[in-house]
Amino acid sequence: MAQFDVIVVGAGHNGLVCACYLAKAGFNVCVLERRNVVGGAAVTEELWPGYKISRASYFPHLRKEIIEELNLEKYGYKHGSIEPRNFFPFKSKHLFLYSNxxxxxxxxxxxxxxxxxxxxxxxxxxxxxxxxxxxxxxxxxxxxxxxxxxxxxxxxxxxxxxxxxxxxxxxxxxxxxxxxxxxxxxxxxxxxxxxxxxxxxxxxxxxxSEGSAGYSYAIGGSGAVSKALEKAAKDLGVKIFLNTEVEKIIIENDRARAVKLKDGKVLEARAIVSNADPKTTILKLVGQDFFEKEFIHRVKNLKNEGGQAKINLTLKGLPRFSCIDSTNIGEEHKAYVGMAESVDEIVKAYFRWRFHEIPERPPVYSFIQSAWDHSVAPPNHHTMSVLLRYVPYTLNKGNWNERRDELMQLFVSIYEEHAPNIKQLIENYEILSPWDLERLFGINSGHVSHLEQTLNQLLSFRPLVGLSNYRLPISGLYICGAGTHPGGGVTGAAGHNAAMIIIEDLKKSN
Known part of the structure; x- marks a missing residue:
């Protein structure tokens, strides 16, 4: 007899959402997580004393339906909207975009x-x-x-x-x-x-992006989403095991029966759901031999090469933008900042990425969490998340251990064109290339959305035609991560949707 009704592989936010809904429906659920903390890419970590860093994702916008149905505010989840939505500094001008x-x-x-x-x-x-x-x-x-x-x-x-x-x-x-x-x-x-x-x-x-509600932030950083989900899951009876890496999903008689852990232990369940990306789930955790050759060929050629680097910084003050006059925390510090001088510059950076080269001028995005949430940094100090777009996963020259610091130099050189004091403000920093994102968070090729969000990999085509209902072509095997509909972002929608399908299937099998 199976030890669990459902085993969830990976405690990313979608895996936790899925587990909560399954447990709420009365099923016996366990979650297995490779790292020593829940959340996947939605984590807050104290990389430096007194600073709470949203280490990977930094814009959680959990669906309000999920917040309400799982009663996450009871478990400490607090959030707010970012307004203005965007700030774009140019050489002598600036542009804000608002929700209004x-x-x-x-x-x-x-x-x-x-x-x-x-x-x-x-x-x-x-x-x-x-x-x-x-x-x-x-x-x-x-x-x-x-x-x-x-x-x-x-x-x-x-x-x-x-x-x-x-x-x-x-x-x-x-x-x-x-x-x-x-x-x-x-x-x-x-x-x-x-x-x-x-x-x-x-x-x-x-x-x-433009027709919806805009961006939001979580008090305490992205990890606050995952911590609230963890508490809700445990209250619902979900068993969560950290430092527990799944080596294989075991298939017997064309059905997912169990998982084998890295330490050799085997856990059985009526259903297995993977929060990992589709390529990792199908090619590594299950294995090619259990699928048709054409299917495997399509999976291997899904687009998923990462194209962004994350830099986490602590600052001893606020950047001062030369295109706007302010001395205190202003709208420019509270908005999501984007930097590029022209559309052609953006396109040129993209083509450098296509040929596995670091762009000379990558688009730069930044967000100062502490401008909204004073709990993440000491008084008068700040945390900043920086995103560099079109940074390749693989390099045509050298490797990321050799060239990682180039990303910091690029960021500073571009940012100080608009905020000349940025360099003198930096206290601590961490650089995460796409290769580092894969190494730390298990994201295949470092793509934060698991798969590219091209139209042929969205909606009923995500991850492939016939798989948008979260069922893989092996009985009892499901996927629930960002590589499924509706895609990337910390919304919890994929975990919710997968849970509804699994609940339906398990009730039928009863």
Whole structure:
């Protein structure tokens, strides 16, 4: 007889969400985690005394339905919205984007009154599209034919054309005249991806970014999400084992029966669900011999090469941006910052990544958690998360142990063009290349969304046609991570959706 109803491999936030819902439905669940802490990439770690660092992900936006249904506020989860959403410094100007479209349009009017009017039209279309897609986030995605039927109204042709068949670059070129506005929207179109704004599908991501609620933060850092989920899971009876690495998922008679741990111990269950990325789950944990050759060939060729590096910093003061006058914590410190001088610069950086070269000027993003949450740093000190876009997983020259420090030099050189005091503020830092993200968090090729978020790897195509219902083609085997619908980000949606499918299957088998 199986020791558990369900074994969840990996205590990332999606794995924990999945475990909570399964236990809430009355099933006996255990979670096995390789590291000594839950959360996967959604962790807060005290890398330096007194500083709580969101070491990998730093923008948790857990679905409100999950927060309410799992009663996470009871377990200490507190969060807030980031406003303004974005700050883009340029050499002598700056641009804020707000959740309020009229306020954003007023900002844009500093660059172009035409663009301000265009933005309001664009926002209305993006919001309409986002509202159509949003309910699909908490369910297995429907076939594309059904999705298209859901899009109604006079603007449906424009929505399909602009957000499903067009690149972000082409769209902003058609809609706007100001280079600064184009840069801002192109930077927002490639979040959590290794895609170029010239790629079809980036307009889909841009529409969701601009047409939805915006960014949020968790008090205590990203790990606060995982800690609340851990407490909720334990209260529901879930058994969580840390420092417990799964070596193999055991298949017998075409069914997932058990997991073999690295120490040789075997644990049996009626169902196994993997929070790991699809490639790791299928190729490593299960093994190629249990699948058809064509299926394995497709899995091997899923796009998932990482394209971003994370730098964690502590600062002894606030950066002062030369394009804006402020002495205290201002809107520019509370927003998500994006830096690039032109769309062409973004595209050039992408092509350097394509050829496994470090870009000369990668797009830079940053967020100062302590500007909102004073619990993560000592008084008058700050934590900063920095993202460098288009940093390759593999290098055509050298390796990351030899070249990691180049990323810090790039960050400082670009950032001090806009905030000249940044270098003198830095106290401590940690550089995580895509290779480091794989090594630390077990993310194949260091892609934070597990798989690229191209249109042919989203919705009912994620991770492959026929697998968007979280079932793998072996009975009793499931996946629930960011490589499934709806994709990356700390939302918990994939874990929720997988749990609903597993509950349905287990009840049928009873």
């Amino acid at each position: 479209p009229e306020k954003t349009a007023h900002e844009i009017s500093k660059f172009s009154t035409f663009d301000a009017k265009q933005y309001l039209k664009f926002y209305d279309l993006a919001k309409s599209f986002a509202q159509t897609v949003d309910p699909l986030m908490l369910m297995p995605p429907p076939p594309v034919s059904e999705l298209l039927k859901m899009m109604e109204g006079a603007d449906v042709e424009w929505i399909i054309r602009d957000f499903l068949l067009t690149s972000a670059k082409q769209l902003v070129d058609e809609l706007f005249e100001s280079e600064e506005v184009k840069v801002a929207l192109c930077l927002n179109s490639v979040g959590n991806t290794s895609m170029s704004p010239e790629d079809v599908g980036t307009s889909y991501l841009l529409a969701l």
